[in-house]
Amino acid sequence: MSKDKEGKDIVTVGALKFGFDSRVAIDTLRSLYLRPHYVSTVADFENETPKEQEEFHSLFVRGSATDYQSKSIFHPNDNSISYTTLSRFPPVKLLPPANRKRVLVTGGAGFVGSHLVDRLMLLGHEVTVLDNFFTGSKTTVSHWVGHPNFEMIRHDVIEPFMIECDQIYHLACPASPPHYQFNAVKTIKTSFMGTLNMLGLAKRTKARFLITSTSEVYGDPEVHPQPEDYWGHVNPIGPRACYDEGKRVAETLTYGFHRQDGVDVRVARIFNTFGPRMNPYDGRVVSNFIIQALKGEDITVYGDGKQTRSFQYVHDLVDGLIYLMNSDETRPVNIGNGDEFTIQQFAELVRDLVVKVQQEDGVENPRRSDIKYEPMPPDDPQMRRPDTTRAKEVLGWQPRWTVKMGIEEMVRYYKAKMAEGSM
Numbered sequence: 001m002s003k004d005k006e007g008k009d010i011v012t013v014g015a016l017k018f019g020f021d022s023r024v025a026i027d028t029l030r031s032l033y034l035r036p037h038y039v040s041t042v043a044d045f046e047n048e049t050p051k052e053q054e055e056f057h058s059l060f061v062r063g064s065a066t067d068y069q070s071k072s073i074f075h076p077n078d079n080s081i082s083y084t085t086l087s088r089f090p091p092v093k094l095l096p097p098a099n100r101k102r103v104l105v106t107g108g109a110g111f112v113g114s115h116l117v118d119r120l121m122l123l124g125h126e127v128t129v130l131d132n133f134f135t136g137s138k139t140t141v142s143h144w145v146g147h148p149n150f151e152m153i154r155h156d157v158i159e160p161f162m163i164e165c166d167q168i169y170h171l172a173c174p175a176s177p178p179h180y181q182f183n184a185v186k187t188i189k190t191s192f193m194g195t196l197n198m199l200g201l202a203k204r205t206k207a208r209f210l211i212t213s214t215s216e217v218y219g220d221p222e223v224h225p226q227p228e229d230y231w232g233h234v235n236p237i238g239p240r241a242c243y244d245e246g247k248r249v250a251e252t253l254t255y256g257f258h259r260q261d262g263v264d265v266r267v268a269r270i271f272n273t274f275g276p277r278m279n280p281y282d283g284r285v286v287s288n289f290i291i292q293a294l295k296g297e298d299i300t301v302y303g304d305g306k307q308t309r310s311f312q313y314v315h316d317l318v319d320g321l322i323y324l325m326n327s328d329e330t331r332p333v334n335i336g337n338g339d340e341f342t343i344q345q346f347a348e349l350v351r352d353l354v355v356k357v358q359q360e361d362g363v364e365n366p367r368r369s370d371i372k373y374e375p376m377p378p379d380d381p382q383m384r385r386p387d388t389t390r391a392k393e394v395l396g397w398q399p400r401w402t403v404k405m406g407i408e409e410m411v412r413y414y415k416a417k418m419a420e421g422s423m
């Protein structure tokens, strides 16, 4: 059982706020991400009884809602997969038509988007995912394919798109430096043209529009922590500018449509977030540390480890996005966790939690990784810390998850990915 920052058990995420009930049992959500997509086994699965297969599979998912798992099987001998579609979907709320929203989630196959989609689906809304699968993957939401409330469309937001909808969560944009710098011109086109297209859609359908902006709009800040009325300190021509300036102009467009055309807008400025389904190879510190420790390798710390970082867990972010969408707040709102850790503390925490999880899962004498130090890369960004006073005041939102709990779930998630052989 996970405990929140005040030591209370976390049984549900979300809340009943602004007339929108976003409460979902955490165990149901976990059954959607803390599991392998397929079981890798040398055992001859086809010759086992359904009960034996079920028991074998539940070893990987620790007994959680196996009814809702796809039981696809990887055959290492001939390197092939037998895909199985779901026989049952997790139960979703039966909402009266007046309460059921038609929600468009651009970038819904990405890390944050897929968690938002899980939540909106379980709450009984009709969800359309629009994604070009540049950094996202169909597998993050494939457990909903075929559900009558769900649609997934391959589409690039730089092209116009028409649909009838009530709410648009506009997330489509690569978010990690290696991905957004891969094609800087495309990133800025996605930010500008993608946002222009989605705002045009919001204007036509009178849908409420929420954009996921970023703490990067504050650049290398001269003010700590950063409140929303700080205008930022961004280098307009540096390698990060395609993302930072892209998001700044996307915000400008958003408020242009709001003032000129009365589009109902929400702007979330998201600070560093981590959680399951995060790309393990995009160089983020949390995933790097966990994967090294799980593989029994030494953990690499750049610099002396005294630099600080702060991260929020993805469920807190999804709570914040849903509260903001359903509130009356049209000004930008920071959503982030201000608890700072030194990198050294992070590394030690990850190392201890990996050993703890391995022991709980019956691994005898798991290796406790050592920490090795390497020189700091030259462009390591200065850290930002959110001032979340506005989120607290207008949304009643505060982070509930501790970094420790979040890391523990991440360890279990990556363990499952390793079990399926995809990492």
Ligand SMILES: NC(=O)c1ccc[n+]([C@@H]2O[C@H](COP(=O)([O-])OP(=O)(O)OC[C@H]3O[C@@H](n4cnc5c(N)ncnc54)[C@H](O)[C@@H]3O)[C@@H](O)[C@H]2O)c1
Binding pocket: 106, 107, 108, 109, 110, 111, 112, 113, 130, 131, 132, 133, 134, 135, 136, 137, 155, 156, 157, 158, 170, 171, 172, 173, 174, 175, 176, 179, 190, 194, 212, 213, 214, 215, 269, 270, 271, 272, 273, 274
């Ligand atoms: N994760 C964080 O820490 C963080 C921090 C600040 C802001 N954000 C913002 O949150 C949003 C989601 O981030 P994430 O971490 O889930 O990233 P992600 O890369 O996992 O997800 C982005 C999704 O958008 C899709 N996409 C990219 N370009 C597209 C295009 N042109 N057309 C259609 N789909 C496209 C990708 O395929 C992917 O599914 C982004 O807008 C990002 O800027 C994230």
